Amino acid sequence: MATSHRREETAWGDVKDGTQDPEEIRVIFCAMDSFSDELLGDWSFRLTETRSQYAKVTHFNVTHLRRRSFYALPQAHWKLLAKPPFDFLNTLDRADEAIDSNAELARAIVRSGLRAFGSLAPMPDGTEPTMPQEWVGVAKHADIDKARSTIRQFYRDWAAEGAAEREACYGPVLRVLEAERARLRSQPKVLVPGAGLGRLVFDLCCKGFVAEGNEISYHQLLASSYILNECSAAGKHTIYPWVHTFSNHVSRKNHLRGYQVPDMHPATVLASSPGAGAMFMCAADFLCLYGDAAHEASYDAVASVFFLDTAPNLIRYLEVMRHCLRPGGVLINVGPLLWHFENQAPGHQDDDDGGQHGSSGIADPGSFELADDEVMALLRQLGFSVERHETGVEAPYLLDRESMLQTMYRASVWVARKPEEGRGEDTGDGEAGGDAL
Structure with a gap:
C-alpha cells in the first residue's frame, strides 16, 4: 500500500484503501479502534459524542x-490534600481535561482514517463513514498503548518545543544529504525506513529532496x-504528553503543560516552497518491500x-539497505x-499481539544483538565504507527537560557508503575520517 505527494500537491496523499488481505484489514481496524470512540447501544455512533478508547482507558x-x-x-489525610495548596482533586480534574484534549486529536485521527479506508467503512447517511x-x-x-505513545510522539515531531529533539536526531541526516546533493549536483532520492x-x-521534501517514507x-x-x-x-490541537504519569514532576504546572500541534500547517508550508521536492509513503514491512527486484x-x-x-537480524536490514542503494549511495x-527483540523469540505472538503482521519479514526466526563496534565491523563485512562515525552523541527521545528524571540516549551517528561499481569492498579495520556530523 503506497501513497505519494507530487510537486503540485500540498501534502501526502491519503493512505488509500483497496487492501484485500484479511490480516492487514484487522491490523488497520485495531489501530483505528484504539483511537476511536466507545460503542453506543445500537453499534452505531458519532465520533463527537463519546469518549475514545484511548480516553476511556x-x-x-x-x-x-x-x-x-x-x-x-x-x-x-485526604481532607488535608483536598485543600490548598495541594488541591489534589482539582489536579485530577485538570488531568481529566488534559486527557480529553489528547482524545480530541485521537478522534481526528480516526475520522481521517475512516475516510481514507472508505470502502471498508459504512456511510449510513452518505456523509461520514463509521466504524x-x-x-x-x-x-x-x-x-x-500504541495510541497513547503515538499521541505523545506529536510532541517530538510536530510541536515547536520538540525542535531541539528534531535537530539532534534529524539535523545530522539533513547535513549529510546537503553535502550529497552538492556532490551529485542533482536531487537525491532518499528512503526513510521507520518514518x-x-x-x-516532510522536512526533506521541503528542502527539495525526493523523500520516501516507509512505516509498518x-x-x-x-x-x-x-x-x-x-x-x-x-x-489545531493541544496535547499533554506528560499527563500519563504523576512521577518526577517539579511542579503541577509542568506536569499539566500543553503543547500546540502542529507547529506549522504542512499544506501551507509546501505550497509556499517553490523548491519543494516530492514525498511518498509506503505502508509495508521494510524487508519484504525493499528487498525485491x-x-x-x-x-x-x-x-x-x-x-x-x-x-x-541486523544483517538482513543492512543487506536490504545495500540492495536498494545505488552504487556510491550513502x-x-x-x-x-x-x-527491540532482545529476550524475545521473533515471530512469537501472545494473545495480545498488538496488531503486528505475524508473517512479516521483520518477524522471521532468529535474532542477535551487537555492540556498536561490532556494527561497524559488520558494515565493512557487507561491503560498506564507513566514512564518518561519532559515538556518545546526545539524542533525546520524548524528553521532558523539566522532569526530575532525565533519560538521554548517547547515540551512534555514522555515514557508510556503498562502493561504486567496479570498486572492491572495504573490509579493513581502520575507520575513515570525516567531520563531525
Missing part, C-alpha cells in the same frame, strides 16, 4: 484509580496521514533514525542500540 488508569486510592486514605460493527471494541491493550509521524520525510505501524501511518493531509491549521539500486541515500535496533544512521 487513560481516564481509568490515570485519574479514576487515583481518586479511589485518594479516598482510601485516612479521612484527615463497522464487527470492528468496534477489538483494540487490545497493546493497541491502546513514524513523517516529520523527517498503522498507528503512525494514520496519525501522519491526518496531520499532513487533513489538519486544517497550525496549532523493483527496488534494486533505486535510492541515493537511506536515512535510518532510531531504526536499526528494531531489527532482530547509509546515514542516528540512534542507540536498544535492541
Whole structure:
C-alpha cells in the first residue's frame, strides 16, 4: 500500500484503501479502534459524542484509580490534600481535561482514517463513514498503548518545543544529504525506513529532496496521514504528553503543560516552497518491500533514525539497505542500540499481539544483538565504507527537560557508503575520517 505527494500537491496523499488481505484489514481496524470512540447501544455512533478508547482507558488508569486510592486514605489525610495548596482533586480534574484534549486529536485521527479506508467503512447517511460493527471494541491493550505513545510522539515531531529533539536526531541526516546533493549536483532520492509521524520525510521534501517514507505501524501511518493531509491549521490541537504519569514532576504546572500541534500547517508550508521536492509513503514491512527486484539500486541515500535496533537480524536490514542503494549511495544512521527483540523469540505472538503482521519479514526466526563496534565491523563485512562515525552523541527521545528524571540516549551517528561499481569492498579495520556530523 503506497501513497505519494507530487510537486503540485500540498501534502501526502491519503493512505488509500483497496487492501484485500484479511490480516492487514484487522491490523488497520485495531489501530483505528484504539483511537476511536466507545460503542453506543445500537453499534452505531458519532465520533463527537463519546469518549475514545484511548480516553476511556487513560481516564481509568490515570485519574479514576487515583481518586479511589485518594479516598482510601485516612479521612484527615485526604481532607488535608483536598485543600490548598495541594488541591489534589482539582489536579485530577485538570488531568481529566488534559486527557480529553489528547482524545480530541485521537478522534481526528480516526475520522481521517475512516475516510481514507472508505470502502471498508459504512456511510449510513452518505456523509461520514463509521466504524463497522464487527470492528468496534477489538483494540487490545497493546493497541491502546500504541495510541497513547503515538499521541505523545506529536510532541517530538510536530510541536515547536520538540525542535531541539528534531535537530539532534534529524539535523545530522539533513547535513549529510546537503553535502550529497552538492556532490551529485542533482536531487537525491532518499528512503526513510521507520518514518513514524513523517516529520523527517516532510522536512526533506521541503528542502527539495525526493523523500520516501516507509512505516509498518498503522498507528503512525494514520496519525501522519491526518496531520499532513487533513489538519486544517497550525496549532489545531493541544496535547499533554506528560499527563500519563504523576512521577518526577517539579511542579503541577509542568506536569499539566500543553503543547500546540502542529507547529506549522504542512499544506501551507509546501505550497509556499517553490523548491519543494516530492514525498511518498509506503505502508509495508521494510524487508519484504525493499528487498525485491523493483527496488534494486533505486535510492541515493537511506536515512535510518532510531531504526536499526528494531531489527532482530541486523544483517538482513543492512543487506536490504545495500540492495536498494545505488552504487556510491550513502547509509546515514542516528540512534542507540536498544535492541527491540532482545529476550524475545521473533515471530512469537501472545494473545495480545498488538496488531503486528505475524508473517512479516521483520518477524522471521532468529535474532542477535551487537555492540556498536561490532556494527561497524559488520558494515565493512557487507561491503560498506564507513566514512564518518561519532559515538556518545546526545539524542533525546520524548524528553521532558523539566522532569526530575532525565533519560538521554548517547547515540551512534555514522555515514557508510556503498562502493561504486567496479570498486572492491572495504573490509579493513581502520575507520575513515570525516567531520563531525
